[in-house]
Amino acid sequence: MADLVTPGTPPSPTPASPARVTVARRTPGWSRRVRWARRAVQALVVGGVGWLVFGHATGGSSAESFCPFGGFETLWTLITTGRTVPHTHLANVVLAAAVIGLALTVRGAFCGWLCPLGSLQEWLHGVTGWLASRVPPLRRLRRRLEHLAAGRAWRRTDRVLRWGRWLVLAWAVIGAAVTGTMVFREADPWIALISVVEFELSLAFAVLVATTVLAVFVERPFCRYACPLGAVQAALGALSPVAVQRDAAGCLGCDLCNRACPMAIPVNTRTRVTDTSCIGCLDCVAACPSAPALGVTLALPVPLRSPR
Ligand code: SF4
Ligand code: SF4
Numbered sequence: 001m002a003d004l005v006t007p008g009t010p011p012s013p014t015p016a017s018p019a020r021v022t023v024a025r026r027t028p029g030w031s032r033r034v035r036w037a038r039r040a041v042q043a044l045v046v047g048g049v050g051w052l053v054f055g056h057a058t059g060g061s062s063a064e065s066f067c068p069f070g071g072f073e074t075l076w077t078l079i080t081t082g083r084t085v086p087h088t089h090l091a092n093v094v095l096a097a098a099v100i101g102l103a104l105t106v107r108g109a110f111c112g113w114l115c116p117l118g119s120l121q122e123w124l125h126g127v128t129g130w131l132a133s134r135v136p137p138l139r140r141l142r143r144r145l146e147h148l149a150a151g152r153a154w155r156r157t158d159r160v161l162r163w164g165r166w167l168v169l170a171w172a173v174i175g176a177a178v179t180g181t182m183v184f185r186e187a188d189p190w191i192a193l194i195s196v197v198e199f200e201l202s203l204a205f206a207v208l209v210a211t212t213v214l215a216v217f218v219e220r221p222f223c224r225y226a227c228p229l230g231a232v233q234a235a236l237g238a239l240s241p242v243a244v245q246r247d248a249a250g251c252l253g254c255d256l257c258n259r260a261c262p263m264a265i266p267v268n269t270r271t272r273v274t275d276t277s278c279i280g281c282l283d284c285v286a287a288c289p290s291a292p293a294l295g296v297t298l299a300l301p302v303p304l305r306s307p308r
Helices: 028-057 068-081 090-106 109-114 116-132 136-149 152-161 164-179 183-187 189-194 203-217 221-225 228-237 256-260 283-287
Strands: 242-246 294-298
Touching (some): 028 109, 028 189, 028 283, 068 090, 068 228, 090 109, 109 116, 109 228, 116 136, 116 189, 116 203, 116 221, 152 221, 164 183, 164 228, 183 203, 189 203, 203 221, 256 283, 283 294
Antiparallel strands (some): 242 294
8 A cells, every 4th residue: 555655754664643744655666667668668669770770781771761850851842842852751751740749749758768869878877877876986976977967057058058959950950941951960860870880980970979978977968958859849749738747735845856857857846847858758757756746647738828
């Protein structure tokens, strides 16, 4: 049976006073199932893409035709000329349509559950964090970085850098429409990753290396600061009726949701998490010890709600 804990205090194994208001404690089994379900989906997708990359290296079709962002890059040329820009196919357009549908229903969940580049960054950060917890000099370095990340200067820098996604989106889509080529392809770490077997020194490879190094210190750096597909979903996700919802009455103020969020969203200051950075990973919900405090709910999208 679920334990009872008192809002405003850390969860305690001792029974709560009958005079206090209590909330039902989330069962660890539920949290574990959510985390494992996401990991299983991510592993399946990464495995599938790995298979395609291996197939391409041995003469099969390129995994590039399975990138939804190619569909957005080719859209203008397809509408105006009936042709797709080089390196894209109708498969890209179909996948782009699927991503639009997902964003309109479950916000950024594509990034949190399906994007292989996002999963790889997340795993790299997790593995290096695990190593850091076991190697004392790395542990000290990590603590220092965490201290820095909690400071006002880094938070301000982080906020400014997050505009990068919108700039990259504008450059990629307008550039492709004007030139009829995939301008973003030259800097796309995804392209460098799927062609890693045919190694070539390029801007895309440099971005991949930078993403890999940054992912050791920052969770999902490419998703946060540069991914144009993330920006598309952020824009469309504003129309989604689904979001993580926090009930302040059940909140214990324990901060576990904030610490679990890979996108550094201050979940415990929100009533409804409609932040454009949310990737729908549900790590905050899985980390929350209070069952009524955090959950996923349906509500009218923000732009359709009457102003308060
Ligand atoms: S707010 Fe929750 S669901 Fe959204 S990114 Fe953060 S942890 Fe994931
Ligand atoms: S919403 Fe966040 S701060 Fe509140 S109880 Fe859940 S994990 Fe703790």
